[in-house]
Amino acid sequence: MEKTIANKTITVNEEGYLTNFAEWNKEVGEALAKENHIDLTNKHWQVIDYIQDEFKKESPLSIRKIGKSGVVDIKEFYSLFPSGPLKTATKIAGVPKPASCI
Amino acid sequence: MKRLVILGAGTAGTMMANHLHKKLNRKEWTIDIVDERKEHHYQPGYLFLPFDIYKPDDIIKSIKDFIPSDVNLITKKIDRIVADENYIQMTGGDQLHYDLLIIATGAKIAPEEIEGMKGAEWHKTVFDFYTFEGSIALRNKLRDWQGGNLVIHITEMPIKCPVAPLEFAFLADSYFINKKMRDKVNITYVTPLSGAFTKPKSTAALEHLLQEKNIAIESDFAIAEVNNENKTIVDYGGKEIPFDLLVTVPTNKGDELMERSGLGDELNYVPTNKETLQSKDHANIFVIGDATNIPASKAGSVAHFEAEILTENILHYIKNEKLSASFDGHANCFIETGKSKALLIDFNYTHEPVNGTFPFAGVGPLQLLKESKMNHWGKLAFRWIYWNMLLKGTPIPFVTANMNTAGKHFN
Ligand SMILES: Cc1cc2nc3c(=O)[nH]c(=O)nc-3n(C[C@H](O)[C@H](O)[C@H](O)COP(=O)(O)OP(=O)(O)OC[C@H]3O[C@@H](n4cnc5c(N)ncnc54)[C@H](O)[C@@H]3O)c2cc1C
Numbered sequence: 065m066e067k068t069i070a071n072k073t074i075t076v077n078e079e080g081y082l083t084n085f086a087e088w089n090k091e092v093g094e095a096l097a098k099e100n101h102i103d104l105t106n107k108h109w110q111v112i113d114y115i116q117d118e119f120k121k122e123s124p125l126s127i128r129k130i131g132k133s134g135v136v137d138i139k140e141f142y143s144l145f146p147s148g149p150l151k152t153a154t155k156i157a158g159v160p161k162p163a164s165c166i
Numbered sequence: 167m168k169r170l171v172i173l174g175a176g177t178a179g180t181m182m183a184n185h186l187h188k189k190l191n192r193k194e195w196t197i198d199i200v201d202e203r204k205e206h207h208y209q210p211g212y213l214f215l216p217f218d219i220y221k222p223d224d225i226i227k228s229i230k231d232f233i234p235s236d237v238n239l240i241t242k243k244i245d246r247i248v249a250d251e252n253y254i255q256m257t258g259g260d261q262l263h264y265d266l267l268i269i270a271t272g273a274k275i276a277p278e279e280i281e282g283m284k285g286a287e288w289h290k291t292v293f294d295f296y297t298f299e300g301s302i303a304l305r306n307k308l309r310d311w312q313g314g315n316l317v318i319h320i321t322e323m324p325i326k327c328p329v330a331p332l333e334f335a336f337l338a339d340s341y342f343i344n345k346k347m348r349d350k351v352n353i354t355y356v357t358p359l360s361g362a363f364t365k366p367k368s369t370a371a372l373e374h375l376l377q378e379k380n381i382a383i384e385s386d387f388a389i390a391e392v393n394n395e396n397k398t399i400v401d402y403g404g405k406e407i408p409f410d411l412l413v414t415v416p417t418n419k420g421d422e423l424m425e426r427s428g429l430g431d432e433l434n435y436v437p438t439n440k441e442t443l444q445s446k447d448h449a450n451i452f453v454i455g456d457a458t459n460i461p462a463s464k465a466g467s468v469a470h471f472e473a474e475i476l477t478e479n480i481l482h483y484i485k486n487e488k489l490s491a492s493f494d495g496h497a498n499c500f501i502e503t504g505k506s507k508a509l510l511i512d513f514n515y516t517h518e519p520v521n522g523t524f525p526f527a528g529v530g531p532l533q534l535l536k537e538s539k540m541n542h543w544g545k546l547a548f549r550w551i552y553w554n555m556l557l558k559g560t561p562i563p564f565v566t567a568n569m570n571t572a573g574k575h576f577n
Binding site for chain 1 (some may be wrong): 322323358360386388403433461
């Protein structure tokens with residue numbers, strides 16, 4: 065479905081994740097963060113950059129991996145993106161929700 | 167002579183030995199298979215041991231009974247793979263050269279990953295059921311447990327057979343009903359996922375069953391530690407859940423030999439092409455079963471479908487042809503729901519489990535995503551199929567390696 069946010073039309077799935085990363089920009093990221101009641105600080109942006117880099121490398125994401133990224137540890141990751149940090153952080157970063165495997 | 171070496175004689179390695187010994191030109195190729203153990207365990211049986219449904223004898227057989235006589239079985243521990251020089255270093259000093267390598271060393275639990283998990287209460291009030299030892303210790307505990315808070319918990323994904331902890335919860339409900347003590351037990355299902363399962367349609371069906379059986383669910387729980395003194399599990403967000411009996415599925419990891427070989431990811435899984443099953447870093451190494459990092463279920467049924475694809479690709483590779491066989495992520499799992507019923511799910515990389523009939527469109531006899539007695543008999547028959555067909559590489563009639571969409575009700 066389509067959604068207008070930060071003066072831009074983006075396509076999202078039923079859970080609100082962007083389906084086309086090319087439609088993401090920083091303003092979209094800011095606006096998605098607001099919807100999730102998060103004010104983005106420098107540290108948040110470092111995590112978002114990391115997530116987007118991994119996505120571009122097609123390398124699967126997990127909380128464990130973020131904890132080992134050198135950007136934040138797991139505790140900090142939780143305090144930046146409370147409750148379900150990986151899900152919230154990937155949504156804001158405009159990348160698909162990590163398939164936690166099945 | 168050229169040498170093909172298979173590492174691991176569990177579900178996947180045994181199937182590959184059985185496929186390849188018939189398919190390779192044996193005037194050109196010798197086949198070796200290496201495993202440190204002598205016994206083959208039917209791991210799906212670990213789910214039933216704690217409830218006295220299976221006995222140890224039902225699920226343990228000798229590895230050598232399943233390895234063809236023209237394949238060399240080597241009983242040694244593998245220290246590491248020296249991929250740049252095409253040889254295996256065994257613990258104790260021996261080396262084994264290979265021209266072609268298949269990694270099938272599986273996955274295992276790593277309770278030491280979580281603070282306090284393997285602490286003072288380990289196998290006293292904190293149990294796993296993903297190992298033979300854990301499962302038996304839990305059986306002995308349950309036999310005279312008086313009741314209280316039973317917490318069934320998943321540490322982090324991915325895990326082998328991701329439905330097994332749910333099945334454990336359902337079987338526990340039945341077990342305590344049969345022992346006439348269900349009213350003395352509170353069952354809570356704790357998961358790092360946002361719901362009972364990973365895919366929307368099956369999550370809805372499974373959450374309905376949890377509710378029906380009066381099993382509480384705590385989702386989005388990312389465990390930080392097991393507190394052995396207070397008997398609680400604590401999550402990174404600060405949430406705390408008390409237990410009298412904790413049945414946890416610890417972090418699952420590939421074997422440490424991958425770390426020593428520099429071949430694994432952060433969980434010691436080997437980066438693998440999800441379609442061809444070739445390792446991403448070395449053209450003459452292929453990977454199958456739980457040892458891969460592909461986004462498919464870590465299940466015996468998946469290994470079975472992969473084995474058919476991998477056999478084709480190994481033959482292509484030897485002839486210098488394109489690796490044209492492509493795995494679609496097909497998985498087919500029975501889910502025990504207690505009271506002699508079960509669900510069946512069938513899915514792949516792109517299609518989530520849905521309602522329908524299996525394996526014949528519109529006919530069944532098995533019902534997808536719906537509880538039935540027939541599915542339960544299917545699950546129990548799986549043990550026979552495993553020992554007598556799966557390991558030997560015999561195709562299961564009417565069930566194809568890649569998924570069939572007929573008879574499934576998408577949307
Ligand atoms: C509780 C439970 C329930 C399950 N239920 C189901 C189910 O209902 N349906 C289903 O399809 N699947 C189920 N599974 C999953 C299934 O058992 C596995 O997916 C399957 O066994 C994977 O096969 P594999 O060959 O990759 O690994 P394994 O069968 O685990 O084999 C790996 C082998 O490698 C050997 N090895 C590893 N490292 C070394 C080393 N360094 N040196 C020498 N040898 C080594 C091991 O000894 C082992 O024999 C279940 C699993 C569990 C734990």
